[in-house]
Amino acid sequence: MALSPFHLAIPVYDLPAARKFYGETFGLNEGRSSEHWVDFDFYGHQLVIHEHPITSTQESTxxxxxxxxxxxxxxxxxxxxxxxxxxxxxxxxxxxxxxxxxxxxxxxxxxxxxxxxxxxxxxxxxxxxxxxxxxxxxxxx
Incomplete structure (x- = not known):
């Protein structure tokens, strides 16, 4: 069964640190971006990190x-x-x-x-x- 790629957009409050983490730590290829968001090829799926103030789930898991x-x-x-x-x-x-x-x-x-x-x-x-x-x-x- 062929799977369709998913699209997932997540909040990040430190865009440069998150960009480095997903790009360098995982070695994900970067797609389109702006000063407020970045697309990554997440194993064939589209992961987008969006600049956003810290959320409650990020503060306390x-x-x-x-x-x-x-x-x-x-x-x-x-x-x-x-x-x-x-x-x-x-x-x-x-x-x-x-x-x-x-x-x-x-x-x-x-x-x-x-x-x-x-x-x-x-x-x-x-x-x-x-x-x-x-x-x-x-x-x-």
């Missing part, structure tokens, strides 16, 4: 318990192939990333077993990157 960890809410991210996820985890560790949840295998030995990691961008937006060895379990119950 809410969490929900999942598999013994406090998962930040809201968050967004991408499901990568297993090798891409492993390479990204190593890249982020190489940048000295301060993870909210360190890279690990969630639901080990259960339906929906997945690799996951959580981090915050410089403006407090939470991101999750995950991978499934069996992509057929993406929506498994």
């Amino acid at each position: 809410h969490t929900n318990a999942v598999d013994g960890h406090n998962v930040p809410v809201p968050h967004f991210g991408i499901v990568l192939s297993w090798p891409e996820w492993e390479a990204l985890a190593e890249r982020l560790k190489g940048f000295g990333t301060d993870f909210v949840i360190e890279p690990y295998i969630r639901f080990k030995g259960e339906v929906g077993e997945q690799a996951t990691m959580f981090l915050l961008d410089p403006c407090g937006n939470a991101l999750e990157f995950k991978a499934f060895k069996d992509m057929g379990q993406l929506f498994a119950k």
Whole structure:
């Protein structure tokens, strides 16, 4: 099944720091931009960072318990192939990333077993990157 690219616009209160983070830390290609927003190619999807005053979720992160960890809410991210996820985890560790949840295998030995990691961008937006060895379990119950 071919997926359509999504478009996601998020608030950032420090545009230069967020631009550097998404461009350098992740190595995302930059698209159109202005002095108040920047488009990025987020693994084939359109991520736009928009300059905006700090939001309440950026000031104080809410969490929900999942598999013994406090998962930040809201968050967004991408499901990568297993090798891409492993390479990204190593890249982020190489940048000295301060993870909210360190890279690990969630639901080990259960339906929906997945690799996951959580981090915050410089403006407090939470991101999750995950991978499934069996992509057929993406929506498994």
